[in-house]
Amino acid sequence: MPLKERFKLRIYGDPILRRKTEEIKEFNDSLSSLVERMIKVMFEKDGIGLAAPQVGISKRIAVVLKDNEPKVLINPTVVEASTDMVEEKEGCLSFPEIYEVIKRPRWVKVKAFDLDGKEYLIEGEGLLARALLHEIDHLDGKLIIDYLSPARRAIIKSKMRKLWAK
Numbered sequence: 001m002p003l004k005e006r007f008k009l010r011i012y013g014d015p016i017l018r019r020k021t022e023e024i025k026e027f028n029d030s031l032s033s034l035v036e037r038m039i040k041v042m043f044e045k046d047g048i049g050l051a052a053p054q055v056g057i058s059k060r061i062a063v064v065l066k067d068n069e070p071k072v073l074i075n076p077t078v079v080e081a082s083t084d085m086v087e088e089k090e091g092c093l094s095f096p097e098i099y100e101v102i103k104r105p106r107w108v109k110v111k112a113f114d115l116d117g118k119e120y121l122i123e124g125e126g127l128l129a130r131a132l133l134h135e136i137d138h139l140d141g142k143l144i145i146d147y148l149s150p151a152r153r154a155i156i157k158s159k160m161r162k163l164w165a166k
């Protein structure tokens with residue numbers, strides 16, 4: 001498959017979005033170029049985060065924007081989250097043109113590895129916390145639709161079916 005095709009953005013209904021991702025064990029050049037391409041896609045699509053399954057790669061890799069700088073998260077895990085929750089509209093590149101109110105912790109601390117295999121901590125509140133939690137959800141096959149009521153879910157599923165039919 002050509003590289004460009006492989007990096008096509010996956011939208012809801014694509015089974016890869018539900019698959020649990022594989023941990024990264026080797027920090028090498030192919031990982032770096034993969035991440036580089038993910039960052040490119042994130043910028044092209046005006047996203048504030050992107051998870052590997054969204055570009056067809058079932059691995060524990062995500063990128064998020066922090067102060068307009070891309071941060072690379074390899075094998076990320078949530079270390080701590082505030083009990084204080086906020087409800088905000090949230091979108092996802094895998095659900096084009098859909099924005100739903102989702103309740104998430106206001107603040108979060110995440111442990112991840114960088115491209116050199118060095119462990120680091122990243123914490124964020126507000127939009128950054130939301131982006132971190134959203135992307136880590138992707139790595140566990142969890143999507144924004146899972147947070148919604150059955151009625152809302154049905155509406156979105158039908159919108160997405162229409163999109164697939166196009």
Ligand SMILES: [Zn+2]
Nearest residue numbers: 091092093094
């Ligand atoms: Zn998403």
